[in-house]
Amino acid sequence: MNFTPGYLVSLIIFISIYALFGLGLNLQWGFTGLINFGHVAFMAVGAYTTVLLSLQGVPLFIGALIGAALAALLGLLVGISTLRLREDYLAIVTIGLSEMIRLIVNNQELPVGNGQWRSGVFGLQGFPLPFNNITLNPLLQFFLVAVLSVIAGLGGWQLWRWIKKQLQQGKIRGSSPIASLIMGISGAILGLVVYIVGLISILDANNFTYKTGLMVVLLLVLTVVFWALERLVNAPWGRVLKAIREDEQVPRALGKNVFWYKLQSLMLGGAIAGFAGAFYAWQLATVYPDNFQPQITFDAWTIIILGGAGNNYGTLLGAIIFWAYFEGTRFVLPGLLPFDDARLGAFRIMVIGLLLIILMMVRPQGILGKKEELTLGK
Numbered sequence: 001m002n003f004t005p006g007y008l009v010s011l012i013i014f015i016s017i018y019a020l021f022g023l024g025l026n027l028q029w030g031f032t033g034l035i036n037f038g039h040v041a042f043m044a045v046g047a048y049t050t051v052l053l054s055l056q057g058v059p060l061f062i063g064a065l066i067g068a069a070l071a072a073l074l075g076l077l078v079g080i081s082t083l084r085l086r087e088d089y090l091a092i093v094t095i096g097l098s099e100m101i102r103l104i105v106n107n108q109e110l111p112v113g114n115g116q117w118r119s120g121v122f123g124l125q126g127f128p129l130p131f132n133n134i135t136l137n138p139l140l141q142f143f144l145v146a147v148l149s150v151i152a153g154l155g156g157w158q159l160w161r162w163i164k165k166q167l168q169q170g171k172i173r174g175s176s177p178i179a180s181l182i183m184g185i186s187g188a189i190l191g192l193v194v195y196i197v198g199l200i201s202i203l204d205a206n207n208f209t210y211k212t213g214l215m216v217v218l219l220l221v222l223t224v225v226f227w228a229l230e231r232l233v234n235a236p237w238g239r240v241l242k243a244i245r246e247d248e249q250v251p252r253a254l255g256k257n258v259f260w261y262k263l264q265s266l267m268l269g270g271a272i273a274g275f276a277g278a279f280y281a282w283q284l285a286t287v288y289p290d291n292f293q294p295q296i297t298f299d300a301w302t303i304i305i306l307g308g309a310g311n312n313y314g315t316l317l318g319a320i321i322f323w324a325y326f327e328g329t330r331f332v333l334p335g336l337l338p339f340d341d342a343r344l345g346a347f348r349i350m351v352i353g354l355l356l357i358i359l360m361m362v363r364p365q366g367i368l369g370k371k372e373e374l375t376l377g378k
Contacts, residue, residue: 005197005201005207006201006207008197009209009212011323011327012194012215013211013283014323015319015323016219017218017276017279018276018299018300018303020222020272021039021296021300022303023272023312024039024269024270024271024272025269025273025297025300025301026310026312026315027229027233027241027269027272028265028269029301030304030309030311031238032245032262032266033248034083034262034266035094036094036297037091037098037298038094038095038096038099038297039098039269039297040273041102042074042269042270042277043273043277043280043292044098044101044102044289045067045277046274046277046278047067047277047278048105048281049067049070049071050064050066050277050278050281050282051124051281051287052112052124053066053067054127055112055127057113060128060282064279067274067275067277068271068272068274068275068278069271069274071274072267072274073267074270075266075267075269075270078093078094078270079267080263081093082094095294098294098297099294102289102290106289107120107121120289121289123288124286124288125285125287127281129214129282129285130213130282131214132210134210136208141203144202144212145202145203147216148216148219149195151219152191152195154227155191155223156191159191160184163180163181166184198212198215198216218279221279225275226316237261240256240261241261241265243256244256244258244261302318302352303319305359305360305366306318306321306322307319308365308366308367308368308370309369311368313368314367317367318366321367329348333347333348
């Protein structure tokens with residue numbers, strides 16, 4: 001294993017992208033009960049919009065905001081036409097929509113700047129990237145270190161609040177605090193590792209690439225989105241979403257516009273996935289239609305089920321476990337099994353499927369999920 005700063009930075013970026021992507025799906029399904037099997041469609045819209053606008057000279061982060069807005073608009077259109085369907089039909093329509101968008105960009109001529117057009121099947125390359133071709137100077141280093149330090153401080157404070165809450169709930173329920181303490185300590189160690197890797201990559205000119213700056217900005221966006229979602233889902237708006245998830249007839253009887261609340265959830269979750277799509281494109285530095293296969297959506301479902309549906313902390317934990325598993329098995333399994341790359345990839349997916357089955361039997365609410373809020377049995 002070659003755990004260089006560059007590799008660790010890329011791993012942190014992928015974990016953060018999938019955590020951001022999963023937060024959008026968790027809002028739609030974990031909190032609202034909407035079964036969306038086409039969540040990757042919002043990511044594709046965000047990625048392609050950001051890239052195509054940047055090729056036309058639009059500033060990168062303005063392009064990302066427009067991409068998120070278009071993803072939210074897609075959520076509006078999808079919601080208006082599908083939210084009156086039952087759960088299973090909604091799932092079928094959304095996965096069909098994601099494949100339709102992927103096939104459209106695969107067969108469509110796309111504007112790549114300077115009046116030129118290129119078939120989508122050839123993908124998009126050579127588009128502007130954040131922090132690319134920027135000279136590392138003390139002012140930039142100070143800015144990135146300051147942002148990273150603020151994120152680390154907020155993350156540590158939030159982790160401490162979570163530990164205190166878990167310990168208080170444990171006293172009320174009479175459960176052991178050991179598991180909460182272990183998870184809290186593990187989270188603190190992981191956060192410290194991320195902080196140290198970030199510092200090394202920022203302060204050492206030999207390790208600094210555009211991905212270092214991308215990592216810091218992505219962590220900042222993830223922090224802001226996580227904080228905003230926590231505020232929303234614990235506010236009256238979020239409690240209405242949970243009521244809709246449990247039994248939508250109850251909030252409807254209380255005068256709530258259930259359809260409008262569902263629409264808001266679908267749009268906001270889509271906008272978050274659109275943001276994740278922009279960072280996904282910048283991380284890959286090239287965009288192909290096959291980057292947005294339905295498997296990406298089901299990876300997000302795996303993350304949410306692992307961590308616990310209806311729990312934003314669980315989504316972060318699920319993303320970490322998911323990528324730790326795939327990266328760990330990528331290094332370990334080739335030395336243990338006589339498989340080629342294709343069979344090895346299929347075997348890794350099969351194993352995580354088996355682990356999910358075991359988890360659903362032993363702890364169906366996920367690692368951090370609450371059994372009293374379990375919706376998987378519906």
